[in-house]
Amino acid sequence: DAGITQSPRHKVTETGTPVTLRCHQTENHRYMYWYRQDPGHGLRLIHYSYGVKDTDKGEVSDGYSVSRSKTEDFLLTLESATSSQTSVYFCATSEGQGFNQPQHFGDGTRLSIL
Amino acid sequence: GENVEQHPSTLSVQEGDSAVIKCTYSDSASNYFPWYKQELGKRPQLIIDIRSNVGEKKDQRIAVTLNKTAKHFSLHITETQPEDSAVYFCAASSGNTPLVFGKGTRLSVIA
Numbered sequence: 001d002a003g004i005t006q007s008p009r010h011k012v013t014e015t016g017t018p019v020t021l022r023c024h025q026t027e028n029h030r031y032m033y034w035y036r037q038d039p040g041h042g043l044r045l046i047h048y049s050y051g052v053k054d055t056d057k058g059e060v061s062d063g064y065s066v067s068r069s070k071t072e073d074f075l076l077t078l079e080s081a082t083s084s085q086t087s088v089y090f091c092a093t094s095e096g097q098g099f100n101q102p103q104h105f106g107d108g109t110r111l112s113i114l
Numbered sequence: 115g116e117n118v119e120q121h122p123s124t125l126s127v128q129e130g131d132s133a134v135i136k137c138t139y140s141d142s143a144s145n146y147f148p149w150y151k152q153e154l155g156k157r158p159q160l161i162i163d164i165r166s167n168v169g170e171k172k173d174q175r176i177a178v179t180l181n182k183t184a185k186h187f188s189l190h191i192t193e194t195q196p197e198d199s200a201v202y203f204c205a206a207s208s209g210n211t212p213l214v215f216g217k218g219t220r221l222s223v224i225a
Binding site for chain 2: 042043044058090098108
């Protein structure tokens with residue numbers, strides 16, 4: 001959807017290790033988002049970007065950082081992974097001049113922290 | 115900030131019956147209300163959306179209604195089919211802040 005590729009699709013790692021998830025889009029959309037999805041919590045926004053080098057925190061940003069050095073790439077980093085960060089992570093993009101536009105989602109990354 | 119409540123959390127209907135999912139929002143400035151469908155193990159996909167200048171929108175068996183005064187919007191699925199079984203999410207945004215999602219409704223269509 002909207003040419004969004006997330007990598008890796010699955011990852012298992014140990015507590016305390018750094019982890020970086022990548023979102024790549026080919027649609028030149030201005031806005032990019034990172035969500036986590038956990039049972040009973042729906043989709044919760046971690047961080048978002050409204051342009052190159054322009055990012056902001058979402059609802060559940062503690063323990064996560066992001067970077068966007070190019071329009072097409074949005075990286076999510078867990079500096080020191082904890083078991084509470086085990087989740088499915090979705091990247092999304094949207095175009096236009098505001099947040100009231102359709103979001104298109106990637107296929108997700110299933111991350112397990114042991 | 116915006117808060118979106120979604121009900122019910124689970125819904126079971128017989129094939130061919132209608133299903134209704136309701137969401138309420140708190141920010142009167144919200145003006146964009148999309149609905150997403152997520153099948154098991156898949157990504158959320160937009161199925162329909164409505165803006166605050168419209169009261170109702172239809173797309174085949176799916177319709178969304180919006181009541182700005184009461185600050186609620188609903189998804190209506192008619193003539194349900196087994197392939198409608200999924201988790202449905204509503205969301206709301208004013209345009210100045212990112213979408214806020216409801217917690218989802220798991221719809222089961224029983225054949």
